[in-house]
Amino acid sequence: MSAENTKKSLDKRMSLKEAISMFVTDGCSLAFSGMGGQQVVAPTYEIVRQGRKHLTLMGDSPCECGDYLIGTGQVDRVEVAFIAFAVAGVSPNYRRATEKGIPHKLDVCEFSNFTMGLRFLAGSMGIPFMPTKSLMGSSLEEYNKMIKVVDDPYGGGKVALVPAAIPDVAIVHVNRADKLGNAQYIGFGSNADVIARAAKHTIITCEEIVSTETISKIPTLTTVPQYVVDAVVEVPYGCHPWNMSYAYVYDLPFHMEMMAAIDAEDGFKKWMDEWAFGCQDHEQYCEKVGWGRLRKLTQYERKFSQCVV
Amino acid sequence: MSFTGSAVAPKKQDFAEEYTLQELLVAAAAREINDGEVVFAGVGIPCLGALVAKLTHAPNMLMVVESGCFGPKPYRLLLGIGDNSCLDNATCVSPLWRAFGDQQRGYFDLGMLGGAQVDKYGNLNSTAIFAGGDYYKPRTRLPGSGGANDIAVSAQRTLIMMNQQKRRFLEKVDYITSPGYLDGPGAREKYGYPGGGPAVIISNMAIFRFDPQTKEAYLDSVHPGVTAEDVRKEVSWDLKVSPTLKTTPAPTKNEVEIIRILDAEKIYTGAGLKGLTATKYFHMLDESYDKLKAMFK
Numbered sequence: 022m023s024a025e026n027t028k029k030s031l032d033k034r035m036s037l038k039e040a041i042s043m044f045v046t047d048g049c050s051l052a053f054s055g056m057g058g059q060q061v062v063a064p065t066y067e068i069v070r071q072g073r074k075h076l077t078l079m080g081d082s083p084c085e086c087g088d089y090l091i092g093t094g095q096v097d098r099v100e101v102a103f104i105a106f107a108v109a110g111v112s113p114n115y116r117r118a119t120e121k122g123i124p125h126k127l128d129v130c131e132f133s134n135f136t137m138g139l140r141f142l143a144g145s146m147g148i149p150f151m152p153t154k155s156l157m158g159s160s161l162e163e164y165n166k167m168i169k170v171v172d173d174p175y176g177g178g179k180v181a182l183v184p185a186a187i188p189d190v191a192i193v194h195v196n197r198a199d200k201l202g203n204a205q206y207i208g209f210g211s212n213a214d215v216i217a218r219a220a221k222h223t224i225i226t227c228e229e230i231v232s233t234e235t236i237s238k239i240p241t242l243t244t245v246p247q248y249v250v251d252a253v254v255e256v257p258y259g260c261h262p263w264n265m266s267y268a269y270v271y272d273l274p275f276h277m278e279m280m281a282a283i284d285a286e287d288g289f290k291k292w293m294d295e296w297a298f299g300c301q302d303h304e305q306y307c308e309k310v311g312w313g314r315l316r317k318l319t320q321y322e323r324k325f326s327q328c329v330v
Numbered sequence: 331m332s333f334t335g336s337a338v339a340p341k342k343q344d345f346a347e348e349y350t351l352q353e354l355l356v357a358a359a360a361r362e363i364n365d366g367e368v369v370f371a372g373v374g375i376p377c378l379g380a381l382v383a384k385l386t387h388a389p390n391m392l393m394v395v396e397s398g399c400f401g402p403k404p405y406r407l408l409l410g411i412g413d414n415s416c417l418d419n420a421t422c423v424s425p426l427w428r429a430f431g432d433q434q435r436g437y438f439d440l441g442m443l444g445g446a447q448v449d450k451y452g453n454l455n456s457t458a459i460f461a462g463g464d465y466y467k468p469r470t471r472l473p474g475s476g477g478a479n480d481i482a483v484s485a486q487r488t489l490i491m492m493n494q495q496k497r498r499f500l501e502k503v504d505y506i507t508s509p510g511y512l513d514g515p516g517a518r519e520k521y522g523y524p525g526g527g528p529a530v531i532i533s534n535m536a537i538f539r540f541d542p543q544t545k546e547a548y549l550d551s552v553h554p555g556v557t558a559e560d561v562r563k564e565v566s567w568d569l570k571v572s573p574t575l576k577t578t579p580a581p582t583k584n585e586v587e588i589i590r591i592l593d594a595e596k597i598y599t600g601a602g603l604k605g606l607t608a609t610k611y612f613h614m615l616d617e618s619y620d621k622l623k624a625m626f627k
Binding site: 056057059060082102103104112133134136138139141142153154156158159164177178209214215263265271273275321322 | 373410415423470484518619
């Protein structure tokens with residue numbers, strides 16, 4: 022299948038390895054869904070394994086996909102609002118790159134969570150920019166030449182303009198999707214709806230591939246419609262150690278171990294050797310974490326989540 | 331401290347005798363919230379404050395978090411603004427950009443912010459500490475805005491939580507991530523920001539409010555055992571002190587009890603995440619379910 026006709030395909034299922042190798046190329050721009058939880062972790066490890074370089078990362082608040090791909094030297098430029106691991110701590114690789122140029126200098130272009138969302142919204146609607154009241158007067162405006170402050174032509178005072186973001190590839194992790202690519206969240210999607218629509222190519226990874234009949238039962242849950250999607254990949258526990266709503270709770274103790282391990286540069290390399298290169302694929306990653314542990318995370322989520330879907 | 335809004339002034343015997351500094355901060359944050367308000371809450375002490383308010387004087391407060399979850403009543407500790415707990419008993423879920431759009435439209439009464447540096451006009455830096463370097467080569471790179479710039483611009487008023495240190499309370503921050511009153515009176519109006527700006531700074535030593543004329547932060551209240559002189563030593567500008575300087579009231583017995591149920595492992599009100607083993611973590615989830623469920627009834 023060529024990358025040109027993939028959106029019209031009636032069966033977009035493929036392996037994670039195939040999806041990443043088909044769409045993620047040297048020099049391309051990438052965007053990921055997730056906001057703390059729902060983080061796109063398994064595809065990040067696969068991108069590390071395949072080693073594509075000179076990537077541009079576009080996103081609101083990337084965690085693993087920001088820190089890891091900066092640490093491996095695969096990302097040259099970021100257009101983001103925030104890079105850290107939320108409650109688990111700061112991003113050691115983002116700090117090394119911006120403070121010391123390790124592994125190499127990083128081109129940083131900063132927005133806010135809302136205005137990155139607006140950039141994807143503009144991209145998703147095929148218009149060149151969006152106006153906002155955010156950013157003006159702050160140092161973000163001062164240091165980022167992509168932000169333009171203009172007078173509202175309708176007389177409403179000053180507004181900041183942010184340009185459309187059209188990533189080459191979006192990777193969006195959802196609860197379930199059918200083979201056509203209709204993708205449903207049972208929970209929050211953050212900016213996923215606009216990230217998926219703005220990108221040239223969109224890979225949907227999901228906890229479970231389901232029938233179109235199942236999707237049709239509650240069509241309001243469909244965050245991403247089939248016509249924007251190029252690939253559908255079943256990746257259960259694809260967010261681990263992060264949480265996925267109605268699927269599994271946050272594996273915070275695992276995350277704390279990881280944070281301690283990647284704090285130093287050589288520790289990060291060891292972690293990648295073990296968890297990215299040491300596992301052939303996500304299946305092996307899950308085996309390494311332990312299916313018993315993963316199932317326990319699911320059992321806890323079932324206890325708490327009240328959703329009846 | 332005056333118990334404004336819907337908070338009813340507690341009686342002397344209601345105040346806790348034994349409590350920690352963090353518990354005092356949670357209670358102080360809670361008291362900034364009025365019943366019926368829409369509150370954009372950040373993780374940690376601000377979020378605990380919002381939940382304490384909901385469980386005491388502000389039952390009709392609606393909490394919103396950045397991932398796009400509205401009105402959660404979680405039966406477990408919130409481990410982030412994108413934690414599954416943000417969906418527990420929630421009443422609405424929307425895309426992130428839509429939630430922030432609602433804020434820009436003016437629907438959110440209070441936003442909660444923090445940072446590594448604050449200045450006398452309430453501008454916050456959570457982007458980079460230059461310290462001899464510059465933006466392109468800072469000594470310490472911080473995570474960046476996230477949603478903070480948007481909250482600072484558009485929430486109707488903001489609450490700032492900070493650690494009290496001279497190097498953090500500055501005449502001017504290195505980088506304005508989140509605008510307070512920028513360079514003083516009239517600056518927010520020049521840009522037509524939808525929100526009114528910072529209302530209060532709560533630090534580990536004191537509470538500051540903003541002069542309506544000069545827009546400068548002044549000392550309004552000191553926490554028990556702290557003097558105005560102690561605070562002045564940890565502020566870089568010539569700090570003005572309220573002629574009616576107050577002492578921050580202790581948390582009530584009820585508030586302390588609620589905080590100790592919400593954060594039973596003291597993740598936000600104690601040693602943090604250190605020592606959180608898997609066994610402890612699952613135990614925490616087991617314990618919280620019934621206790622929080624009963625509390626939210």
